[in-house]
Amino acid sequence: MTSGYYLVSKISGLPYYKYKGDALRLVNQIARTVDEIIVGIKDQPYLQSKVTTFKDSDGNIIERAIDFVGKPCRNRVYIRRDNVIGQDEYVTSIHAKEYTLQRALKDTHLQSVADGLPRTLFWSPVKFFTNHLSENIETGEKVLTQVKQTNLLKPQKEIHTFTEFPHIIKGKIEKTAKRILKFNVDILSGHKVSSKNVVELGTKLPQNDTFLGIRALDINDAKTAFTEKFIAERGLKNKRIKINPEYLPTDDKEELAKALFDPNEGSVNFVKGHKFTSKSEVCTTSRHETEHGWQFYLHARNTKGGTTEWEEKMYNLFKDLPNSLKKEAQNYTDSIRSYVTIAENRAQYRQNFIEKCANEKGAKARVLYDYERAEIQKEFPHIPQELL
């Protein structure tokens, strides 16, 4: 500890319900235990700095709040995933998101949380990263691969970095250099990777991976990213389609779905309770729902405004369809009008024309996504493929 500071208190393993401190929380997941270190500054009795760590029932960190005098508040939230690569590698992947909050906004933040607004509303993202620590079950060889997203407030120049650190063999660190792949991603163009300012140290930038700008993302963040990419590719960018990655279902039927397209709002909604286990699964689902967006958009123009607010808006903005799209649109309109829901009849639901088309697009996108992953996976073989 730097001189000038002194330890005020230290608690560890305190049951959460006994914690009376005021550390800010960005996730509302209930913790099991809390660790906290408070330090004071000599001669300034009212100033204290503290680090508070919240852990779950398995002892894994779920959040850390770093509150230093004179500095912005800083919080990190963590998600842990356990994976296996092939037969012989066990990988622990810990995803972290770091945010800061200007001290002057502390009360505003607390008020907004009390009002039920998203907890990160007034916070700025600093970096998102995942540490993948793999261990070979046979040889004990350990490899740390880190994947990082920075420059998060510049949508034209988000920076993605993949780093594989020297391996640890029999407790000794190999005398090799880090391998680094670093590139810029333009979020607004549908997550395209820029060919400028690429760093390749002991690695090569994949050349045939149209999903490269999404490979670094955590599963949950990939929901929005995939959908933005597919919206851009489907020519739906100015069609006011919203994306809700944490949609709260309104009935039992929605609760069973992974995601849905809502033609009332014009939104792709990922159902909050559904846990996606791989990015391939997110990819298929996202492409499927985006296709529904396309279908309802054509239907809106085909029927001079459809039946919902968003459909009416689409017609007012884009008017009648060109002849080349009329037949396709009519097929969607027919299917929308005779739609059989999953609750009515599961088999017939699958036979809805709009579902068949959306399933086809979703399946195709997944095949491409899985196929194109091979390049980056060859560069960084210790990252589990479900997360790439």
Ligand SMILES: [Zn+2]
């Ligand atoms: Zn569907």
